[in-house]
Amino acid sequence: MKIILAGPGAFGKKHLDGLKNIEGVEVVALVGQPLEPTQAVAAQYGIPHAMTDLDQALALPGVEAAMLPRRFSV
Amino acid sequence: MADNWSDAQAVMDLQQETGLVCMVGHTRRFNPSHQWVYKKIQAGELKIQQLDAQTYFFRRKNINAAGEPRTWTDHLLWHHAAHTIDLFQFQTGEEVVRANAVQGPMHPELGIAMDMSIQLLSESGSVCTLSLSFNNDGPLGTFFRYICDNGTYIARYDDLVTAKDEAIDVSQVDVSMNGIELQDREFIASIREGREPRASVAKVLPTYRVMHQLEQQLNTQPTLS
Numbered sequence: 224m225k226i227i228l229a230g231p232g233a234f235g236k237k238h239l240d241g242l243k244n245i246e247g248v249e250v251v252a253l254v255g256q257p258l259e260p261t262q263a264v265a266a267q268y269g270i271p272h273a274m275t276d277l278d279q280a281l282a283l284p285g286v287e288a289a290m291l292p293r294r295f296s297v
Numbered sequence: 298m299a300d301n302w303s304d305a306q307a308v309m310d311l312q313q314e315t316g317l318v319c320m321v322g323h324t325r326r327f328n329p330s331h332q333w334v335y336k337k338i339q340a341g342e343l344k345i346q347q348l349d350a351q352t353y354f355f356r357r358k359n360i361n362a363a364g365e366p367r368t369w370t371d372h373l374l375w376h377h378a379a380h381t382i383d384l385f386q387f388q389t390g391e392e393v394v395r396a397n398a399v400q401g402p403m404h405p406e407l408g409i410a411m412d413m414s415i416q417l418l419s420e421s422g423s424v425c426t427l428s429l430s431f432n433n434d435g436p437l438g439t440f441f442r443y444i445c446d447n448g449t450y451i452a453r454y455d456d457l458v459t460a461k462d463e464a465i466d467v468s469q470v471d472v473s474m475n476g477i478e479l480q481d482r483e484f485i486a487s488i489r490e491g492r493e494p495r496a497s498v499a500k501v502l503p504t505y506r507v508m509h510q511l512e513q514q515l516n517t518q519p520t521l522s
Binding site (some may be wrong): 224226230232233234237238240241242245248256286287290292293 | 318322361363365367368369430473475476478479480481482483485488
């Protein structure tokens, strides 16, 4: 299952650590602002895309789920 | 999930419109420690008389759990109290029928209350006493004392001890000892199986209604001199 995760902060990393143990789950994009630290966390976890825009991440092909360990607005 | 009642309702409405799995990060429903207590309650071996919870941080500047700058401001009621109110309703399996709150003065720069005290009563008489502070100079985190008819237990995140500080083996409670991983497993499994997750938006919504009531009560609190 391809998923994206928004929020590369302290708790985002805890989720990425947990997700590594779950079979068949692939984090395809990490969303965060600013871009540079988001890229660093993505590189650390082998996540192919780092981006600042949530909609852009959701539009990636085959994404089935999003995890949002951050504050967000509906 | 939200920092006000109308946004919480908006998430619920969107879930109903789309029919998608929507799960809220109330990790305490998944920590092995709290699950151990939950299973005892479900088996009829334990009833909570009082849940005493302390949420303590030293957060006089806007930084995250790793000490890095944050782009948002944390909140004692809509974030930290949310976890405990949700846990209390989850563990008792009951709605909160009475709720009280008082708070200390607003921080001049952060614009939030730094100290808060909350009391809850469940339908059958379980009590919850929650103390929250961003002024506590350690230890940091949330600690729970389950005072029950048949034992007293203290939960610290994934770990559980008796009142005499004897460790309880929670390794067989679930497939992992990591509450965040267990929560993530439930999210993924509920999508794969097309079912409602343990912390669905519908299941946690009563927590946000209680917080809304508490917020209204706090708004009537006299201005502090």
